[in-house]
Amino acid sequence: MQTDELSGRVRDLLAEHDPASTDRLEFLRARFDAGLAWVSFPAGLGGLGLPRAAQQAVDAALVQAGAPDNDPMRIGIGLGMAAPTILRHGTDEQRQRWLRPLWTGEEVWCQLFSEPGAGSDLAALGTRAVRGVGPDGVEGWTVNGQKVWTSMAHEARWAILLARTDPDLPKHQGLTYFVCDMTAPGVEVRPLRQITGEAEFNEVFLTDVWIPDAHRLGAVGEGWRVAQTTLMNERVAIGGGAVPREAGMIGALARTWRERPESRGPGTHDGLMRLWVAAEAGRLAATRLREQLAAGAPGAEGSAVKYAYARLNQEVSGFELELLGEEGLRYDDWTMRRPSIVDWENRTPGYRYLRAKGNSIEGGTSEILCNIIAERVLGLPTEPRADKDVAWKDLPR
Amino acid sequence: MQTDELSGRVRDLLAEHDPASTDRLEFLRARFDAGLAWVSFPAGLGGLGLPRAAQQAVDAALVQAGAPDNDPMRIGIGLGMAAPTILRHGTDEQRQRWLRPLWTGEEVWCQLFSEPGAGSDLAALGTRAVRGVGPDGVEGWTVNGQKVWTSMAHEARWAILLARTDPDLPKHQGLTYFVCDMTAPGVEVRPLRQITGEAEFNEVFLTDVWIPDAHRLGAVGEGWRVAQTTLMNERVAIGGGAVPREAGMIGALARTWRERPESRGPGTHDGLMRLWVAAEAGRLAATRLREQLAAGAPGAEGSAVKYAYARLNQEVSGFELELLGEEGLRYDDWTMRRPSIVDWENRTPGYRYLRAKGNSIEGGTSEILCNIIAERVLGLPTEPRADKDVAWKDLPR
Amino acid sequence: MSTLLYSDVEEELRASVRQALARTAGGVSSGGDPAGDGWAGSDAWRALAGGIGCAALAIPEDRGGAGASWREVAVVAEEVGRAAAPVPWLGAVLGTAALLSCDAVDLLPKVASADLLAVLVLPLSTPPGAPVPAAVRADGGTLTGTVTSVADAHAADLLIVPTPDGLYAVDAARATLTPVTALDQTRPLSTVTFTSAPATLLGDAERAAAAWTSALRVGAAILAAEQLGVADWCLASTVDYVKTRYQFARPVGSFQAVKHRLAQLWVEVTQARAVARYAAGCLADADPDAAVAASLAQAHCAPVAVRAAEECVQLHGGIGFTWEHRAHWYLKRAKSSAIALGTPAQHRALLGELVDLPPR
């Protein structure tokens, strides 16, 4: 498709649905139906089968026209993780059912993967799905277990769920991937308060939750393979996004330094500049990685960006607290809240310091990322494994 | 024994052998025979069976009287490693034969442990000793193999040697501990040049070297257990010695800073003080460890002192080179030499930087020390092992 | 130099303190909010200060004290740190140091008997070498002014107030205390305001300056012992956790990367113990090296405690990031302690002056 043809489509959309007078949701649905939601998706599923790169111009034109967006931060899990997985592994019916309300934000998605006993070792998870026939004669699964670190669970309509369907197989083989209705009976969501005082995340308890077999994504026992699509996209999402110099935490630190000369203590300037250099090096490396991805070179390199991002955030925020001295002793608010997104911008340095501790845990710990880099990028040998050919139920835990 | 009785013995020695007029070796032999060599050794073997602590007063009194010493730096391997092992595991005959000339320095000792294929994994060594009967009808062993990292081998009369006597047993079980005559036929010593340009160490090639069974230390197959005595004492030796503030490399750096204000570049003061603090923390920790040892509390803690020492030396010397700028680009002398001791004092910062790289390799790598601390001090579980119940000859390598 | 080891008497003291804190400092140990109603550590404090007699340790016998030394005070601080206990030990230490410095014969016996908790009024972030602040003015036997971020004032009976004109004592009831939302909820902070508050002169300007210097030095050294306790707990609890937490069918603590990090942390904690002991010993012996030792202790122990707490959170994985797990109290305490009485960078800068390594 030519660039001017695409511009024409945008013009048509805007002509038929004037953003100024059209209801937000109506506009978003129309945009989806015009194939302008995610142009790299197939026609009929919100896209036009174009290269990813074509998206930018569409977004820019719509922003300029004052069109509403789908609040992408709030529905990040759906957009970044569920959607690519549904697209790749779902049936036509599943794609038709889920992708449109996912993209418009009518239906929020969350992720039911991690468990208290299966964090870094996700494939060891124990939530059980047992096959059966429902009261209506429909085939399906009864699910029992506990999931954790589930952001947006309290607002979500759907969840992507990884559950064990065969405990007699080695751990990677007995898993199946489902879509779980968060409004189904037996789904209980409890906020999980974190060290910042708030609860971005939830624990989710699943007690005899019924999932129709039609909500299975991919074949039985193929859950781990399907989940790879989700996890790959999670890491890219976390590390992604082109950023200008001094974006993020280093910007806050630089502002403090510039605007508050009294904070410039003896012996601190070199430390400041070390962090500035590290931030800039991380930024340029992420930029280069994006260029590589655009050029088609894939890889586990995204892990490096996320690893460096977590480390930098922790070092910068820790440094700033000490620089601030007395102000660093204070906190803004310990009230328990349930925010939808992380507010790096408006909270205090103390919040940033505490919240950044999660960066090296959520979405793959820094330790796991180092393993991935060592094995997949550098080709270093794996460690001797005790969990390879053993039935999941017989694993030591 | 009372303190005044000990002083009396010192007085008697000095009265009978006036240091000013006595031949050095004659004096040292007399000192040994008087039990004043190492007072904690048994009577008849250079000692008096006293606590270690009693040594200090003896040494001080003899130094004050102008008595010669046994050049302890030069014969450190004999004093620090061979002697405790011979004392603990040797026969009466072996002790009588070896300890006196060892202590006087008439016979220098070296250590034949490490091999090119067995560094950190010392127990995997492959030098073979095969039992047989010599031409004189005496029982003994024929030894073949290659040893490396042998300081003083070119000056040594004797070596402590670890060799494999049964390759069909798991690696720790098939080892036997010998004393090897370095003047025996088949012993070839070649200098091993290191990154500093000089060769402190040697490679030693053993080709059909005959060792009489009387030179075996401990039982056949008990070599690993015997070697523990040697290795324990090596670590203590490396980490030991009470030092005043700003001793060692930090002293050289502090001198540079004080005497050459032009070296005080922007942003370097905090780095200097970080190193000063680290040096002082390491020094006090070593002091506290010595107090603990004196109080009888044993342990693997010496590993921590050596680990910190290596790291500090490397950081301090690296920092100083950059501080010196132009001078840091230079080196004093690349001439190949074979020094007996490491000369930290009189060589240039570039030499210290390069030589310090060996501190985290020699006498147990920093990685092995971390393993020791993790397992023996913190009680963390060992890694899965592939080399435990396998015959040495079947190990992957 | 006196020994860097602990005496048997010190180990007995430690055991008593540990027991008392375990029994009484439930606000923290049960994972609840230690800054809840009233002040959270008041039971623990009574047990500690009066029950065991910790308040008397640093005070000479002829001033009604136990005639122990700052070494024993440091042992108490280690246990306070190990428990992340919300007790005003640092405030009490600073107050006692100031009172000892100006030999307040009337007050010291009451402090020793734990009838009176005297807390020094200064911003907790005061760096070493700072002059006596001029935030409070004395005027005809009364004080007027505001001091921000004062630690442990909420628990005080008596406020010891350094001013450029002299050192004063003010009945805590005559000051206005406004709680501050602190990063470290286990060490409550207040803004203390005096409005013509009746004050008793304890010493003239010279005395006040001496007391100020002494208190900052004592505080830095004792805080280092507290940081050692924090680091110790973090290391020990992490080691325990990774021994029992299985992932990939192995204890997490059997992975070499984890082992090496914990081994390196242990090396640092071991050094911190030696450094903190040295600082306390120098105080006890009135060693001329005390100023160096105190700043050395802060420069080394503060970052070790922070690193230990950060590793504790990280190696506990997700659970370490929750409010329920105790790790976060230690993280907050460690980081706030690194700002308290001067940051490591400030102490390093001061050390440079003290040991003749000037910045330029």
Added chain:
Amino acid sequence: MSTLLYSDVEEELRASVRQALARTAGGVSSGGDPAGDGWAGSDAWRALAGGIGCAALAIPEDRGGAGASWREVAVVAEEVGRAAAPVPWLGAVLGTAALLSCDAVDLLPKVASADLLAVLVLPLSTPPGAPVPAAVRADGGTLTGTVTSVADAHAADLLIVPTPDGLYAVDAARATLTPVTALDQTRPLSTVTFTSAPATLLGDAERAAAAWTSALRVGAAILAAEQLGVADWCLASTVDYVKTRYQFARPVGSFQAVKHRLAQLWVEVTQARAVARYAAGCLADADPDAAVAASLAQAHCAPVAVRAAEECVQLHGGIGFTWEHRAHWYLKRAKSSAIALGTPAQHRALLGELVDLPPR
């Protein structure tokens, strides 16, 4: 901002350079002393400068050059670093930058054709932002004075000499060169002395100052590419070694502590590549950010190369500490490079000025 990736043309250039260095820089690759008889890299240099035409890369076509850019020069530097080759690439780059800055139309074609190696005379340790040194005085068409620690002068045909009065060219045969025992034997240093040496004026004082600034900036950026090459070799050779070295019946590279260290090093090297590419791109595009980019590149790439070389020695164990193994050439080159054209600390200090983050 131009791309941070390598073009196909750059990859072809890299392949040629790598091949030429592998074939000719035997003095290093065979483990021998690269500073042996004559000058060790002269064959390699001829192949590189003339054979492949590297000397022409940065020079415009209308000055007899290839009209490529500093980006391609940086690719050559990466390969020189990867080989730790004893070729005077840095000296040539500094000389070429100075000649380009004052548009030396007579000399540039000879430099481009590799008939003339023009090397800039300055102490290798010159920090960024330093003024033109006054060590050499001009007097009636002759120069007198001494410059210490000059890199690559031993190989030069022509010496380009910055003085406060102007930029001069001196036939290398008219200067006295005394070799200096260098820490890095792969980049020989000399003391260069001029005694009424006949000199040609290339530009006045203003031109000299501009050429000086330009050369230092170009040098810093290209040196960063060399450091990247050093780091790359160290990482790659270490990864190769730990895959094949068995201890405890396992490849050393299967131990998690080793894996994590190498993974973290890889992250740093990856960043170094982006940073070095950015600096070369800024030079090529005459980007206003070039000064920031050059100092950023030195501040980041210099320590990464040192760390990579140090890890290379350490993870090779005993063999890495020997003269026979190549690792030590890289260690020495990395550490010396961290001093060359300013230490990381000096570049960080300059960056602070450039990006409005003043020290106080």
